[in-house]
Amino acid sequence: MARIVAVANQKGGVGKTTTAVNLAASVAAAEHKVLLVDLDPQANATSGLGLESADLEHSVYAALMEPSNAGALVRSSELPFLDVLPSGPDLYGAEIELVEYEERYARLQNALHGLESEYEIIIIDCPPSLGLLTLNGLCAARSVLIPMQCEYYALEGLSQLSKSLEMVRAGPNPDLYVEGVLLTMFDGRNNLSRQVAEDVRTNFQGRVYDAVIPRNVRLSEAPSFGKPILLYDISSKGCQGYLALAKEFLEVPGTQ
Amino acid sequence: MARIVAVANQKGGVGKTTTAVNLAASVAAAEHKVLLVDLDPQANATSGLGLESADLEHSVYAALMEPSNAGALVRSSELPFLDVLPSGPDLYGAEIELVEYEERYARLQNALHGLESEYEIIIIDCPPSLGLLTLNGLCAARSVLIPMQCEYYALEGLSQLSKSLEMVRAGPNPDLYVEGVLLTMFDGRNNLSRQVAEDVRTNFQGRVYDAVIPRNVRLSEAPSFGKPILLYDISSKGCQGYLALAKEFLEVPGTQ
């Protein structure tokens, strides 16, 4: 049974993709077999690892429409222990199409069934919404990792996210739990950052990672070279942050 | 006929809400009658102006379901010339519900018909997606303002956004044009910022505002006080950026 983790937060631009890509790469560097599923039509996780975005038949879209297909769609990345189930722009249409499908929340869950035996860890990058794509991610996962930008609007969104997780737990995925909350783009010099970090630690007692990702321009440069931070600038503060996260992630699988 | 502008970009966290709120407030401060429509279930534009998010019957959700209702849902803000059509979390359900409705792209357009005579300018804050809520915003608007964060992933998303605008122009709203592209969170000290800004100016010849919004922590602090930057810190670089934008916005209504 693979450990399946959804990286989700409906607030935009909080570091979901940066976290999914760099956590997956750091864990793969420690020689654990990892699959990264890009469930966002923006296909940022796909390009962040240097892959071209996929067309209709070759992206996660095809796996949602025909779950038994998923294995054939997986691609390798530059890192030997990291594979990717890529996304592409056709996924934009999927949200509307999925409304009419049977088991519309369980399409990804069914698609990953056939893959679980090949991977130790499966990480799902979700889009900035609470629509059917994200709900598929939350139903396929056993736990959710919440990147949390240290800003006011992001803080406001946490209560809505918690409500959605309740809804998923009450319905299609009763065992879903919060793996951890990761503070991202933290800037210790700025009051707002510190204040938000304190609020989050109070709201999510005990489930906030010790690892904190600082605001670091190297993290935003790396995707333009199609590389995770580990292969772009291993000595950067951003990379140190994600290596610390990977260590914590591997130590405590998270229980609820 | 009011000037109706959608602030849209499917990339998350690029400054859509910050732009919608602060442009609306700056234009209202110049005594033009403005309505800000919050079309995002996150309801950040609503709270960014100090208003409580609305429940089902009192939010833009009710205007989408019953367009003739819209006038009764409008609320005033702290600024005399600025009103708000607020959002609330119930809007999350609207995207799925709208799929089954007649004229599912034109619900907001119909709702704003009755309001146009009361306002000179209507600004619509869109969510980070290309689903039915954003499509409603793009069909109700006559032009679109694109906030563009000076980062790599945001640059990648521009071509998808252009395709979606083409789709809207080919279908329900043939006259939609790009009012302008606004560079946000610009940091002149960083190569990536300058490079992205240059790429954007090449891609969108002549339609990039001269006004550039610098990264400025005061902009991210203002929403925690429920105030636009004008009322929070008028001397800040962020405020100067949005006042310059408002001036440009009012000078050239944008033509194609």
Ligand SMILES: Nc1ncnc2c1ncn2[C@@H]1O[C@H](COP(=O)(O)OP(=O)(O)OP(=O)(O)O)[C@@H](O)[C@H]1O
């Ligand atoms: N710690 C950091 N320091 C500096 N820049 C960062 C950091 N983390 C992410 N970024 C940059 O901030 C932007 C937003 O991050 P990212 O795209 O990962 O967020 P997201 O939550 O996946 O966005 P979306 O909601 O669009 O999916 C990107 O341009 C990214 O490169």
Ligand SMILES: Nc1ncnc2c1ncn2[C@@H]1O[C@H](COP(=O)(O)OP(=O)(O)OP(=O)(O)O)[C@@H](O)[C@H]1O
């Ligand atoms: N120029 C700026 N300088 C510093 N911080 C900014 C700036 N513009 C916006 N912010 C902050 O960055 C975050 C993202 O901005 P904002 O929420 O306006 O983006 P958005 O595109 O509306 O996001 P979403 O995709 O979730 O709707 C917010 O916390 C905001 O306060």
Ligand SMILES: [Mg+2]
């Ligand atoms: Mg992302």
Ligand SMILES: [Mg+2]
């Ligand atoms: Mg917003």
